[in-house]
Structures are given as C-alpha cells and as structure tokens.
Amino acid sequence: MTWGRAEPLDDIAGQVAIVGVGEGDHSKASGRTTTEIGLQAIERALDDAGLAPTDVDGLMWIPSFPGQVDDAAFHAHFGTKHELWTSHAGGGMVWAGTAPHTAARAMAEGKASVVVNAFAVAWASQRGQMVGGPGQTHAQELHKQQLEVPFGWFPQPVYFATIARRHMYEYGTTEEQLGAVAVTLRRHANLHPTAVMKDRPLTIEQYLASPPVCTPFRKEDCSLISDGGGAYVMTSVERARDLARPVVEVAGVGLGSSFAGVHWAEQGDFTSTPQVYAAPGAYAMAGITAADIDVLACYDPFTIASIMQVEDLGFCKKGEGGAFAASGALAYDTGVIPYNTHGGLLSHAYVLGVAHVVELVRQLRGEAAAQVTDPEVAVYGGYTGPQASTLVLRKA
C-alpha cells in the first residue's frame, strides 16, 4: 500500500558543511523570550564557527512559530544592516533536516555564502499563560477541531498513545519496550551538561510505577516542555576547510510526505512514519546504507516515535523496534546504533530537533558528552507527522 511519497530533491552531496553549532540555554520556565533564546544560540554558533555577524549573508527561520529570529531581529541585536538572503523553510522538526538542502541551493545560485538556521521556543515559560505550545496549531485545524477534539482525541500525546497501542497490537510491542527507550535516553541526558533532566536518573522500575497520562503512555513517554533553542552555521565545504573546526559535510538529504497530511487518524499505514519515503533518497545521495551509520538522532516527541523511525530508517525489521530498543541497541556506548546521545526531546530538551543536529555535529567532531567512538557518518531523522526528513552528515 502506498500512503506517501518521496519528494524530489537535487543532489547536493558534498557541497555544504556545518561549520558552527550553538544552543540557547535549555531549561524549564525561565522567563526568557523566544527571540532572546534564538539570538543566544546564534551568537554561540557564530562563536563556535569563528565567524562574525557581518560574515552571515543568509538566515533561515520558520514564521509559523512566533518569535523566531528574523532578519530584523538579527540586525537589531548585532547592530548590522547588510543584505541577508532569507528563507522561511528553516527551524526545527523536518526543517532542521532539510535546511541544509535549501541553503545548498541558495549557495549554488549565488544568493548566499554563509547561512544560519536557528530555532527556539519558550513554551515552558508560556505554559502558565496558556498560549502557544504544541497543541495549539492542531486545535485550530478545522477537521481536528470539528471531528477529533470534541471526542477528546487530542492533543499529540493522545494521538501517539493511540499509535503506540496499535503498534503493540500489530507487532507485540510492550510497555517495557517503550520504557527502554525512555530509560536509555535519560541515561544519555544524565551525561549531558545542558540536558534539562541531567540530574534526574530513571530506572525501568520507576518508569513502570509512573502513573498513566493516556495509556499506554506515562509522562516519561512524552517529550518535555522546555525553553531553549539551537542554531547551526552552513557554508561551502571549500570555505569550511579554512575555518577552525573539523569539517562536517552534508552528504545526503531526503524528504517524505504522508498523503494524510496532519490527520494521523487517516494515515494509510498508522504505525509507520514518512521516514519510509525520506530515507532511501538521502541514503542514495550519500551513497550509504543504514549499516554505515555510526550515530543516529531522531525527532522523538514520544517513545513510540523513536521505535517507528528506527524501524523505518532500516536499523531493524518493521515491528521489531521495541525489542531492538529493549536489547540495549540504542545505548551510546554498548549499542548497535547510538541514538539520541544527548537525551532527545524526552530528556535533553524539547527544542524540536535543532539540538539533535547540534549533537550530531559534536559527535562527528569528537566533542560530545556521551561520545561515540570515532563516528564517521551521522543521521538526523526529522519528523512532523505529515512529513519526515533524513539528513546524512559525514566527517570530511
């Protein structure tokens, strides 16, 4: 059954590199604004790259998330006024994976040479005011508002609990296996200096004793709500060789879409993600298979989203993701495929994937906290539900 498609993308393998990464401080409610956090991330990414704000001639963000650093905010903060190529196809989630492709096209067309992609949220601070937050856009979508929300089938934890239940039915996945994902990512976060859950260990016994949010989910199955953000700086591989940091090149990008769009209820294959359609193109562009990947980071709003993507990206057979996770396969040190080595959205911070890319760059440079031994190839799996992206990074 065909329930989605691969979006056509030009081959940009080896054209651009990520030369600087930075994060805004990750925290629970902090009182900071989204823009302040985004600017802090950009400052740190430029500092990491050894570049000045005046070197930046391209900026990517996502306008549908209010408060992102746009060109006006960039210039106001850094006291600059030069021309910037701008793109609204930036940010986190799927776009944290496809932004390097968009930037590569802009560079090839001579529109920009140093491009920053940034994303930030202040949802923890905003939660008390009942504004923003991950559920809002869903509550405003017509079909959800009229045909799902009235029945209490809302918001994302409820959608994904329903997906998890179906995965358990189809494949025999267990609550202990969901818990194995949460426990593995918490262990990684406990090792990470900027993780929100750094000082909060989690055992499988604690997980199983935790009360239900929406069965089979406990709160440990669900992403944090955080203040935080990240940014990365891209330029040509040629220019990257003259900069301070080890060169991390973009080797492949893929994008897949579900025909059901944002309506999970109607997705043809309810227990799969559009990684099924995104990954093959990215792997082909990079000339790799899943077996060549040394470290993986996926957009992981819920434990089941990790299990499905690990399957759909080809690390185990469809349906075996739960057993794979429970076998210890995702551990940074003893696993088959080190996964979300910063702790992911579940235990590092809910900054929607941009910190995943930051972490992978650090892994390839050998700078990570939970460092994998000499990784050469890293993959980010971006996910929104309607779409998924696969970004292949390689140590050049």
Next chain:
Amino acid sequence: MRDEFPLPDPTEPLTGPFWQHAAQGVLAIPRTADGRWHWYPKTTDVEWVPVSGRGTVFSWTEVHQVFLPAFADQVPFLTGLVALEEDPSVRLATRFVDCETIEIGDAVEVTFRPMRFSTVDREVQAPYFKPA
C-alpha cells in the same frame, strides 16, 4: 478560538452535516459522485449517506491527564478510532462508552449521547460507540 470550543459547530460547511445528522440520531459519512467514501470531508460536493453504525475498534487510549479545561470533569475516558464496517479505511475519532475498557478488533456500534462540557452552555448529540 470560538467561545464554544471544544463543542463542534453544526453550521461549519465542510463538517457540519456530520453533526446535523447526529442530531437526528443518524451516522452519516460523505460520499463523492464516483461512489467513494470521502473522509475527512475536504469538499462540500458530496452526498452525506447514512451508514450502518457498525465497526471495529482500530485503536484506543484511556486519557487520564486533563489536556483541555473542558475535559476536567470527564477524565478518565476512553477515546480512539473506529474502522467503519462499510470501509475500514474510514476511521472515526470517537468516545467509547458503556464499557470499562476495550480492545483493538472489538465489534462496536454507534450510540447517540449528549455531548456536554462544563465550560460551554450549549450541548449537542454525538455519535459515540459501545460494544456490539
């Protein structure tokens, strides 16, 4: 957001007929001129056709956390998706009632109940599902 959120709006052109039929105790699904079920409705160029009201549980969850204030006095409750007998690829979001729990694959049938929220003055009649 409308003041009556999360109560549905029967005057909404695309989805209102679902609720207008429910008010009459009828579960109706839109069908296009080629005879195919059209769910979710993305055009008004459809015929709303009564269906059997029978189906199977596609998946479910028991919600304990209050995600919206309107549901504060309703948790825990069973919600999920029903696959319709006429075409199992048509999945309706619903509430499961008259049962302590439910399992995927269970046969269910529609039952019309008042949908009320303590935060909204008006109520509507809604198609819920119960074990068949």
